[in-house]
Amino acid sequence: MTESRKNINRFDSFTPCRSAVIGQINWTLIELIEDPVKREYTQLYLEDLDNTFNHLLDICKQFDIHVDRPTAIPYNPQKKYVHPYFEMAAIKNPITPSDTFLCLADTIVEVASVQENAYFDHMQYKEIWNEYFDNGSKWIAAPVPSHNPEQWDGFDYYDWAEILFDAPCVEPVGNTVLLPDGVVLNNRARVWLERQFPQFEYFTIEGTRGHLDSYFRILKPGLIYSAVPKEHFPAKFQNWDFIYTTKTQYTAPEIVSELLQDDDFENTVLDVNGFSIDEENFIMMEHVWKHHPDNVKQIESHGINCIPLPFETSRWFNQGINCIMNATNRTGTLVNYF
Numbered sequence: 168m169t170e171s172r173k174n175i176n177r178f179d180s181f182t183p184c185r186s187a188v189i190g191q192i193n194w195t196l197i198e199l200i201e202d203p204v205k206r207e208y209t210q211l212y213l214e215d216l217d218n219t220f221n222h223l224l225d226i227c228k229q230f231d232i233h234v235d236r237p238t239a240i241p242y243n244p245q246k247k248y249v250h251p252y253f254e255m256a257a258i259k260n261p262i263t264p265s266d267t268f269l270c271l272a273d274t275i276v277e278v279a280s281v282q283e284n285a286y287f288d289h290m291q292y293k294e295i296w297n298e299y300f301d302n303g304s305k306w307i308a309a310p311v312p313s314h315n316p317e318q319w320d321g322f323d324y325y326d327w328a329e330i331l332f333d334a335p336c337v338e339p340v341g342n343t344v345l346l347p348d349g350v351v352l353n354n355r356a357r358v359w360l361e362r363q364f365p366q367f368e369y370f371t372i373e374g375t376r377g378h379l380d381s382y383f384r385i386l387k388p389g390l391i392y393s394a395v396p397k398e399h400f401p402a403k404f405q406n407w408d409f410i411y412t413t414k415t416q417y418t419a420p421e422i423v424s425e426l427l428q429d430d431d432f433e434n435t436v437l438d439v440n441g442f443s444i445d446e447e448n449f450i451m452m453e454h455v456w457k458h459h460p461d462n463v464k465q466i467e468s469h470g471i472n473c474i475p476l477p478f479e480t481s482r483w484f485n486q487g488i489n490c491i492m493n494a495t496n497r498t499g500t501l502v503n504y505f
Contacts, residue, residue, distance in 0.1 A: 172233045172496050175304040177270040178339050181387050182499035183445040186233040190262035190491045193239035196426055205423050215480045230444050237261040237291040252314050259284045259426045261291045265493040269334035277308035281331045281351050284425050332356035335378035341502040343368050347375040373399040380489040381436050387446035388504045390469055394436040403505040410465045412438045420483050429485040440487020450488055452478045
């Protein structure tokens with residue numbers, strides 16, 4: 168491993184990945200589930216997710232990707248995490264390092280998440296980011312949100328509320344950054360990003376109301392695997408090729424705990440939520456790989472190898488591969504792909 172792998176360098180999601188953070192399971196959170204039946208099947212789901220992590224680690228080893236993992240803070244029934252506007256029994260399960268931390272250019276950004284349960288998540292990653300910082304990476308945090316209920320009055324908060332955004336709302340493509348229409352990124356957040364990272368040109372993808380990694384994946388310059396019509400992208404993408412998929416219809420599972428599951432099923436298309444190792448290798452969920460052979464053939468026709476990853480619990484957790492693996496160092500630079 169060379170030292171440069173432990174510096175933040177991210178300008179895209181398709182150039183060769185050299186290092187990443189992969190999530191970790193906090194097994195102690197099962198103690199919060201009182202119903203014995205729910206506790207039993209949650210245990211099974213977590214074991215299955217652990218199997219997914221192990222397969223993912225094997226793939227990373229095969230492609231010589233350095234991996235760091237967070238340190239979960241155990242549940243303590245004697246402790247409460249108290250905030251002026253809410254109280255939590257524990258810190259969320261650190262299975263999704265891509266949600267709370269944006270790696271952009273040479274900087275780690277702790278985001279101002281729209282989720283209250285992510286408020287203390289940054290504590291589980293300090294050792295990792297300390298090392299990146301010591302190696303020369305920049306480390307900043309967006310203004311910490313108050314989560315005052317007044318900030319959530321109706322649906323007009325996009326225009327006036329405090330800075331709120333999740334990391335997967337920000338999709339860099341060289342010198343271009345793509346953002347969603349709303350819900351998980353509001354107007355002040357966009358202005359904050361533009362001021363902090365003026366080297367990028369910012370565009371909105373019409374009709375997207377959640378994390379962009381669950382709407383489309385840019386497989387390489389000129390090619391997008393998408394659940395969003397080309398017409399919703401900026402004009403500069405009109406000469407790119409699109410491989411379309413549709414959202415798999417399924418009944419949303421019961422939310423046992425928001426510390427374990429994400430509940431935004433409406434704005435999530437897990438079928439596209441994969442991870443590019445480089446422009447020739449794309450990790451996709453095994454059940455998508457099996458049930459969408461036409462998409463696989465289309466992707467492979469562009470010289471891209473599709474690597475299936477067992478992830479049977481993705482729907483229960485409402486998480487995809489790009490959620491559980493955050494690329495910290497890719498070889499890309501600030502270039503114009505258009």
